[in-house]
Amino acid sequence: MILADLFTEAIANEGTALYHVTKTVNVPKIQKKGILAFQPTNWIQAGNKERYGDGSIFAFDHRSDAIRWAAKWDWDLTKSMGSGAVSIIEFQSDPSTWQTDTADPLGQGGKSGNWLKSMQSIKPTQITGVTPVTIDVIKSR
Numbered sequence: 001m002i003l004a005d006l007f008t009e010a011i012a013n014e015g016t017a018l019y020h021v022t023k024t025v026n027v028p029k030i031q032k033k034g035i036l037a038f039q040p041t042n043w044i045q046a047g048n049k050e051r052y053g054d055g056s057i058f059a060f061d062h063r064s065d066a067i068r069w070a071a072k073w074d075w076d077l078t079k080s081m082g083s084g085a086v087s088i089i090e091f092q093s094d095p096s097t098w099q100t101d102t103a104d105p106l107g108q109g110g111k112s113g114n115w116l117k118s119m120q121s122i123k124p125t126q127i128t129g130v131t132p133v134t135i136d137v138i139k140s141r
Contacts, residue, residue, distance in 0.1 A: 006089065017128070018059040018116065021073060024087040024132055031130070035122035043104035057122065058101060062113025063088070065140040067140045069107075070133040082135030090129040091122050 020035055038055035062065040067089045074086045098116040108115055131137060 004080060016061065016093060017093075018061055018091055018093050018098070019063055020057065020059045020089045020091065020122070021066055021070045022087055022089060023077075024085055027087050027089070027130055030089060030126060034124045034126070037119050037121050055102075056117035056119055057117070059098070060113060060114045061095075061116060062099070062111070063090075063140050064112040065115065067133065067137060070118070071138045071141075074133060076098040082133060082138050084134055086133045087137075088131045088133060088137075089127055091126045093120075093122060093126060094119075094129060 011017040022030060022035075035057050037057055062068065070086045070088055071081050074081050074083055077083075079080050098118045101115040101117040104115070
């Protein structure tokens with residue numbers, strides 16, 4: 001890698017640490033292509049079966065909130081917590097490209113940080129870590 005490429009990659013990684021929750025099976029694709037807006041959703045409305053949101057990417061600015069959400073979702077998916085079926089992707093992003101997600105005020109009760117959404121995709125170079133959510137991760141919250 002030449003110096004100009006290193007500089008470009010360093011600029012892409014500048015920003016604030018944010019946390020995105022996804023199914024662990026999606027992690028290899030995300031590591032290759034990034035976190036993309038307008039992907040198939042995991043969440044539909046019970047009544048009309050339409051997707052929640054507008055194709056945004058959702059994230060948390062506090063790791064504890066991401067762990068709590070991942071543990072809840074793991075239970076919904078597998079009827080267990082800490083199965084590893086859900087992972088948290090940590091990434092760097094410009095905070096100005098995010099807005100507050102107000103869709104679930106009850107779920108946000110007791111939150112430690114902000115729940116966010118953005119239409120801006122996350123490049124693979126912005127990803128700084130992946131953590132499968134195990135029982136030890138949940139206990140560390």
